[in-house]
Amino acid sequence: MKLIYKPSPNYRSPQSTSGIMKDLTYCLIAVTIFSSLYYTMAFGSNLGLRVVLMMITSVASALATEAIWCKVTKQEVIKGVLTSYGWVTAMILTLMSSIKVSYYALAVSTVIALVFGKLVFGGFGQNIFNPAAFGEAILMNTFAGSNRTDILTSATPAAAMKSYGWMTTGDTFSTMMTSKGFGSLGQMFVGWYPSAIGSTSALLILLCLAYLVYRKDIDWQASVFYIGTVFVLSLVIGLLHGQGIWYPIFQVLAGGVLFGGVFMLTDPVTSPVTILGRIVFAVGAACFTLIFRLRSNMPDGVLYSILLMNMLTPAIDKMLEGSQIKDIAKLKKRAIIAIACMALVTIGVGAIAKTQSAASTGNPASVNEFAAAIPESTISWEGTDYE
């Protein structure tokens, strides 16, 4: 018999934190390379290079911030920086941003995200909010004015869909997809369309999910339940309005659902401790995402849904407190009641949403005509998916 002489907790998983972060970094690098290639092929090497430079800016400012923080708080600099994993935050932040964000805004947001989102709480493992989501909220809310206006890219699918309130007829939808140059849903699955830098390729992100789950870096439940809930609930909402299967598929592919679900929702620090808790957490985030999409004035709701659920994490942990073996039936009942309530509210919100088509509202129609009249490359960015 093998005895373990370590004090608890004794890890069941052979994977260490540094190993997890290493795998996560590989995945993020893969996503970066893909989007750099996309921007090079679609808009020229300037923008492809810009993706790489933005990544370098953000990571460099993250490393510098953490080094200075360690120096000021009298910790070992190299060890402190290597065990704080600031570069992961910086990479996720960059991949969530739009290509139009200026280098300066990105660097400042990274610094604010790390200092006020993570380091003041006591560093890695102590933060309440996902630092990357925190930084992105700062970036979206306060640096909108400093976006580079000379970089011309067309509207994102999420922003385009927002002009119809995320609820439109199939005909209007297919006109929108072709007129704005997003192509088919298949093209969106591969990721060959403009959006936030890293959130486009569903295929690549799902491969990353498979890799991370295979390496036991993350639990599959949070991501799968998040994406699945978005799909199922929007399928129900779509059926209530007589939409086809394109509606839930578009809800999952557009915006940051996949990227947020795989790279941000699975952050072990800011999500509940138990698997059951993580499922409730993921379903709640999915419900908030759909409610924000349908009812708020933001193009996409992924970012704020994650931040909100981060805030509710202690409450979820409290709700599911107790013996995970003896009380599991009771805890499961509680979780199911919570999930059912959230799903019902979301379906209710979806049911009262009005279907907007080009014919019923004057404004989007004129936008479409306008879009058709001018060359595609000169349509300016209408907002970022995560805002």
Next chain:
Amino acid sequence: MSENNEKKGFFSEMIFNNPVFGLYLGICSTLAITTSLNNAIGMGVAVIVVLVLSNIAVSLIAPLTPDEIHIPVYIVIIATLVTLVGMLMQAYTPELFSALGAFIDLIVVNCIILGRAEAYACKNGVAASARDGLMMGLSYTFSLLAMSLIRQLLGTGILSFSNPMSGNEIFSIRLIPQGFEIPVFKTQTGAFLTFAVLAAAVAAIKLNSEAKEKAKALEAAKAKKKEAAKA
């Protein structure tokens, strides 16, 4: 020697007994109005005037006031003074008045003023109360200035101050080039961030000096023990 003591007292009152960063009083107005130097100085002066006059009035009236109704009496005094100051500002500095908005009237419920009346002025003489009011008002203004300096500089990149009477600009310097300002500091989020950092700094200074004092006291005790052992 005595001058040295006085200086140290002034500094310690500004930092250690700072109503905003040390005692966390009057934070609401601090967060709301510190977007520019003009606002900070205008608000600071209004609070100093109200605080000094209310402290004087309270110290005079305190011996005559029955205990049961002392808070309503103080509130009436403070409200009268605030209304006076507000009307004067509306007459002579209309721009500042409109910039500060409701926060002039809200000086009535600013915890610093009632707090000083309750904690100090009702137990002390007129001169001491007036001095206390001035010191508290000055350190409140000092906190407002510190916050608004940081917020205006980082948020807009420009440091400017204009004559509140005429609206003429006295000075305006751009220290951060256009496009490099951090607009978050113009918003309430920035106010909270600035406040948190400054309050943390004050707490750190306090802790540091307390630790030093403790170390000194320990050394003194050791020296005494040694002497006792020798004896």
